[in-house]
Amino acid sequence: MKDLFDIKGRKALITGATRGLGWGMAEGLMEYGVETVIWGTSEKVEAVAQEFRDRGFCCHGITADLGNRESLKAAFVRSIERLDGKIDILVNCAGIQRRCPSEEFPMEDWDAVLEINLTAPFELCQLAGREMLKAGYGKIINIASMQSFFGGFTIPAYASAKGGVALLTKALCNEWAGRGINVNAIAPGYMATEMNTALLERIRLFG
Numbered sequence: 001m002k003d004l005f006d007i008k009g010r011k012a013l014i015t016g017a018t019r020g021l022g023w024g025m026a027e028g029l030m031e032y033g034v035e036t037v038i039w040g041t042s043e044k045v046e047a048v049a050q051e052f053r054d055r056g057f058c059c060h061g062i063t064a065d066l067g068n069r070e071s072l073k074a075a076f077v078r079s080i081e082r083l084d085g086k087i088d089i090l091v092n093c094a095g096i097q098r099r100c101p102s103e104e105f106p107m108e109d110w111d112a113v114l115e116i117n118l119t120a121p122f123e124l125c126q127l128a129g130r131e132m133l134k135a136g137y138g139k140i141i142n143i144a145s146m147q148s149f150f151g152g153f154t155i156p157a158y159a160s161a162k163g164g165v166a167l168l169t170k171a172l173c174n175e176w177a178g179r180g181i182n183v184n185a186i187a188p189g190y191m192a193t194e195m196n197t198a199l200l201e202r203i204r205l206f207g
């Protein structure tokens, strides 16, 4: 029983891990002995990976832009190479937020949010899923939101994408659970991260 949740030696890929919730989840995995590839949008990811290595963790940094499908695919290939051809755990954590009343919401923001928050996680589930299905083992954790269920205000693209993440998780579950792959989602409430800077500032100003 004590080994029921043992993940030592497993190999993970986590997006959006240079800060915020992704950083914390990456740290958690590494504290339990998981070799982890962290993704970030800039060279900063290497500095973050180095900080983790300095703490004795097995961490690799990869630069990737989830808004660019070629960049995503290339980064996935590099990640698998770093993990010696194996991936046990995928955490789709990267995400962006755009706030604007729905009647004015810019279509370019809609496209960006849907691409990064929904399409990219699907493509990563697919790429990682193919490897996991071959091995008959895998854990995928998608980061949804309580806005997957509530819809929020002035965040139509984010709510739609996160609603999509919740149902994508169920869809993949239906297909892959019987083949050894667990697909789950976490739907956090409000967390004080960079994503909520504007919201926190409004609360500070207006109470």
Ligand SMILES: NC(=O)c1ccc[n+]([C@@H]2O[C@H](COP(=O)([O-])OP(=O)(O)OC[C@H]3O[C@@H](n4cnc5c(N)ncnc54)[C@H](O)[C@@H]3O)[C@@H](O)[C@H]2O)c1
Pocket: 015, 016, 017, 018, 019, 020, 021, 022, 039, 040, 041, 064, 065, 066, 067, 092, 093, 094, 095, 096, 116, 143, 144, 145, 146, 187, 188, 189, 190, 191, 192, 193, 194, 195, 196
């Ligand atoms: N903070 C909250 O209250 C909250 C609540 C529910 C869900 N979430 C979700 O949790 C996840 C993490 O959010 P956070 O609060 O840590 O936000 P954050 O802004 O601190 O971190 C977002 C991460 O996504 C990465 N990212 C952004 N655009 C990218 C791109 N084009 N390509 C690759 N990576 C990109 C950033 O580099 C960063 O590492 C997101 O999916 C978010 O929607 C957050």
